[in-house]
Structure formats: C-alpha cells, structure tokens
Amino acid sequence: MNNLSDSRDCAFEAFITNLGKYNEGELVGEWVKFPITNDKMQEVFKRIGIGRRYEEWFISDYEFHIPNLYDLCGEYESLSELNYLAGKLITLNENTEFWQAVFDLGECADSVKDLINLTENLDCFDFLPGISDEYDLGYYWA
Secondary structure, three states: OOEOOOOOOOOEEEEEEEHHHHHOOOOOEEEEEEOOOHHHHHHHHHHHOEOOOEOOEEEEEEEEOOOOOHHHOOOOOOHHHHHHHHHHHHHOOOEHHHHHHHHHOOOOOOOHHHHHHHHHOHHHOOOOOOOOOHHHHHHHHO
C-alpha cells in the first residue's frame, strides 16, 4: 500500500490549453503538476500564449494518482482550488486503498470544493483494510 505522498512530486497533473488557439484549430498547451506556485503558473501561461492576444484557457485532460477523481474535475475548474486541493492531497498519509473505500461508500464529492472539504474531514472515516463484508467486520470486532 503506497501512501499518496510517497515517491511523487505532485498530487495530480492537468493539461492547460490555450482556448483561443484551440478554437483556431491548434492544440497549444502544457502539462502542469499540482501543486504549483503562482510564478511557475504564470510561466506556463506565457509559454502557451496566455496573456497577450489570448486570455482564456481550459483544462483538456487530467492525470490522477487517486482513483475516481477524474470524473469530478471539469474543463473550467479554478486553478486556485485545484492548487489548494493538490496541496492537501500531497500531505495526506492515506493510501489509495483508503481513497477507494471512501469513494465506494458514496460519501465522496461532486466537485473540487467537495473534495477539499473531504480532505479536511477524513477523520470522520474509519478504515479497516481487508474487511469487505459484515462477517469480516464481526470477526474483527470479536
């Protein structure tokens, strides 16, 4: 069981795309590792042409290390919220099996804001690895 913070330099990645260029038929963008500093994000914007003629961007793809997060993040997410979420995720000691169990419970989230809230309330969950049914749970408590 690997912890999320083990051997990773980021919580997740997103492909930031220049919307103006995309509408003109050209895919101009860059993979960004989150969390990221404001200065580094500004450098990315400069490299992909955001800030001069083109001002709009969108996220065309994500790469997550935690299962089930891909469907919760959209094209126009707040970069500040994504960065905050990444900062929370990178410091957590929970493993991917824990996250899978939380999402299987249906207690997960529908947005990035809900995911942030979830990371701040993980103490509300008890995780017992290897227990998959009521029999196993009863045996554990006995």
